[in-house]
Amino acid sequence: MNFIIEAVVRAIKELYQTDIAAKDVNLQETRKEFEGQVTLVTFPYTKLSRKGPEQTGTEIGEYLKANVGEIAAYNVIKGFLNISIANSYWLGQLNNNILRDDFAVIPSNGKRVMVEYSSPNTNKPLHLGHVRNNLLGFSLAQILTAAGYDVVKANLVNDRGIHICKSMLAWREFGNGETPESSGLKGDHLAGKYYVWFDKAYKQQITELIEEGQTEEEAKKNAPLIKEAQRMLQQWEAGDSEVMNLWNTMNGWVYEGFDATYKTMGVSFDKYYYESNTYLLGKDIVEEGLEKGVFFKKEDSSVWIDLTEDGLDQKLVLRADGTSVYITQDLGTAQLKYDDYQMDESIYVVGNEQDYHFKVLFLILQKLGKSWAQGLYHLSYGMVDLPSGKMKSREGTVVDADDLMSDMFETAKQQTEAAGKVDGFGEDEKDKLYHTIGMGALKYFLLKVDPKKRLLFDPNESVDFQGHTGPFIQYTHARIKSVLSRAGYNAAATHTQAELDAIERDLIVWLTKFPDTITEAATSHSPAIIANYVYELAKTYNKFYHEKSIMQAESESLKQFRLMLSAASAKVISKAMNLLGIEVPERM
RNA sequence: GGUCCCAUAGCUCAGCUGGAUAGAGCAACAGAUUUCUAAUCUGUCGGUCUCAGGUUCGAAUCCUGAUGGGAUCACCA
Known part of the structure; x- marks a missing residue:
């Protein structure tokens, strides 16, 4: 334009x-x-x-x-x-732009960006909140790649700490040597089971101590279980071989479980960071900050930064005993990532409950004069709420990721069979289709809303397959593919059409917008922009499909033109869905 | 209490840096298939864009305040 x-x-x-x-x-x-x-x-x-x-x-x-x-x-x-x-302009767009192989292929901008997402704790399985995180992170990585960036997908695994020790301790005390094999439980679910177990027993002890006359605060501190977990954490930090063995074993189970979940979700990573390797980082940055006068030391020799002039508070960056806090290791990890990749931008896909933390983190790095600090970005997404309110893992009100996905496959199966869509499909083909549709429905549902906004999910109301949904778009694609194969469409055929009806022109107009939409989604870090675009495109195609007959077109050249338009639509739908991490079936 | 985020149809959401009579989907109702997949399409119903001021030729959009909801303000991560 x-x-x-x-x-x-x-x-x-x-x-x-x-x-x-x-x-x-x-x-x-x-x-x-x-x-x-x-x-x-x-x-x-x-x-x-x-x-x-x-x-x-x-x-x-x-x-x-x-x-x-x-x-x-x-x-x-x-x-x-x-x-x-003029129609000639739109036809030119179709012939000289949309139909070219390099349509919507944005050349490299020479910039590297890291997208950190997922970042799970290894004490419990993934839940719906993680699903949103993973889908956002993966999709954003796809979008940035399409927009010309060199993308590094990173996963910072929280594999150590008191919470990990809790499930380790509970397993050691109550587990009777249970393994994924012996229990038939996925490794991450097995660890989660003992985490919940710990919490229950811990609460029990607290109640008892309160009955004995302690205050709640005292009881929380004095309960034997928490003391034992703290002791285990110290042993871990000291490298105690028994504890390390247990830690390695249980984390190994969890990773197997996560890998399976990631595979089903269709997400992947280029680089794993483990907190067990990074939790000691950042102390040299604290040193650097003291030298530069950005940080200051209090009498007890704890180290702080004063951010009151920026409208924030004073923030501790190193404890009096010289040990790290959360932000210490994040400072160190940020430096480590930059040393590893020298990226121009670094995106953290983390929930909005950590807005304050990232504001502080980025501000500190700026004050330290890190040249790369301005490329840091917190993709802050809203929490996933249930009708009953917030999900709480300890209270068992979480929607488990694995359960959710298998529910989606089951629903997809029922819906597909009810619609009688799988005649002539082999068993493997059916399973693959149910997976594609089920994940398509779930992913689209979670990605179509603006990441910033909180999202309401009702587990009792199954995700829709009609209307503004993933399967609607997948269906549009399958239907186009069906027409193309029926017509024996030859992509190499060239054609110039002189006339254009309004709906055909509208379709071209929508197709033309695809490259700009990719750029917009990349700059605003929002898969939702792609999701809404591809929905409008599919809707426009469906309207065209109803208004215009392709096989019975008035002339052979018109038929070829409509086939071209259909093929172009299928291609863009497929590419756009791919940016969301959603597959499209050839038939359904 | 301080700070930050959010508020659009019964429900779930779009609405770009201010522009025409605020749009989709779901739900409800009425239609469309002798013809390319009806998981589709067409139509009807549904709105004081939370409220009150302000800026402007013009505000759902920008500013201020109020109300309601959420998050955060740990020597937890």
Whole structure:
């Protein structure tokens, strides 16, 4: 649309002897009820023309029509100049742009970006909140790759700490040597079982201590179980061989479980970081900060930074005993990541409950003068809520990721069989289809909403398969593929069509927007933009499909043209869904 | 209490840097298949864009305040 913007700039200069910048020309989509594809709002130019909006619009429209070949017609309604672009332009877009192999292939921008996501704790299985995190992170990585970045997907595994010791301790005390093999439980679920077990027994002890007259605070500190867990953590830090063995064994089980979940979800990583390797990092940065005078030491020799001038508080960065806190290791890990990859941008996919933490973290790194600090970005996404409120793992109100996904496959199976869609499918093919559709429904459901917003999930109301959903879009793709194979479509055939109906033109208009949509999604870090785009595209195609017969087109050349348009639509739908991490079936 | 985020149809959500009569899906109702997959399409119903001010030719969008909801303010991670 740049040629229109430039033409408007020229029109204003010719008509009103005023120079305006291209960025001040505001073009928008023409509303459906009016003729045209793009609309110029003329109110801003009435000052220059010293005429009413209608007359100004007419003058500009007249200029455009006379001087720009691609502009076929215009109409003016109040302050709106609706511009109709010639069919030849849209056909040119189809032939010379959309149908090319390199359509929507954005060249490398030479920049490297790291996307850190997932970052699970190894004491319990993944739940719905993690699912949103994983899908967002993976999709964002896909989008950034498509937008020309060199992307590194990183997973920072929280594999140590008191919470890990809790499940280890509970297993040692109550587990009777249970293993994934002996119990038939997935490794991560096995660890989670003992984590819950610990919490229950711990609460029991607290209650008892309170009955014996201790305050709740005292009881929480004095319960034998928590003391034992703390002792285990010390043993771990000292490298005690028995504890290390137990730790290695249980984490090994958990990783096997996670790998299976990741595989089902279809996400992957280029680089794993483990907190057991990074938790001691950051102390040299604390040293650096003290030297630079960014940090200061209190009498007890704990180290702090004063952020009150930035509207934040004082923040501890190192304990008096010289041990790290959360932010210490995050400072160190940030440096480590940069040393490893020298990336231009680094994105942390982490829930919005940590907004404050990341604000502080990034600010500290800026104050330390890290050149790369301005490339840090916290993709802060909203929590997933149930109708009953927030999910709480200890209270058992979480929606387990593995359970959820297998529920989705089951629902997909039922729906597909009910629709009688799998005649002539082999068993393997059926299973693959149920997986594709089930994951498509779930992923689309979670990705279509703006990441920033919190998301409501009702486990009792199964995810829809009709309307604004993943399966709707998948179905559109399968249907196109069916027509193409039925027609024996030959992609190499060339064709020029002279006439265009409105729906065909609309479809081309939507296809044309794909590259800009990728860029927009990348800059705003939002898969939702892709999700909403591909839905509109599929909807437009379905309308076209109903209005126009392809096989029974009025002429052979028209048939070939519609096949081309269909093939292009299928390709863009498939690519866009791929950016969301969603597969599209050839038939369903 | 301080700080931050959110509020659009009964429900779930779109609405780009301010622009036309605020859009989809679900739910409800009425239709469409002798023809390419009806997981589709068409139509009807449904709104004081939480409220009150302000800026502007023009505000769901920007500013201020209020109300309601959420998060956070740990020498937890």
